[in-house]
Amino acid sequence: MLYYTEICLSPYEVPGEQSICIYISGCCNKCKNCHYPELQLPDYGDILSNRISDMIDLYHSQATCVCFLGEGRGRQKEKEELVRLAKSAQQNGLKTCLYCGRDTFIEEWMKGFDYSNYSVTRENRP
């Protein structure tokens, strides 16, 4: 199950998109100087599936994309939940983005997102 700490609207995370940004907790990356240590706490915050539909309804007229910041604890059931939530956002006419935070190539399960961290940070690198 995915938990989140914050949801906001931002034009910065995905170039050219106005994104509903969802900060997902449970991050296992342990980056040095982590900018948001609370995101490393497991099951921290509120249950995302209880809130995401309301948030999409609230921001729908202003947003073009849903950006998932984090993949939770990275377990299979969390990946499946992210894919399910992304599909639902796309059915509402929004693009989707995933920043998993790991240094990785696009994995099979990530292909359902319109943008992933790999395509944003590496393919656009000069």
Ligand code: SF4
């Ligand atoms: S990916 Fe983000 S939240 Fe996770 S440890 Fe790194 S800086 Fe912190």
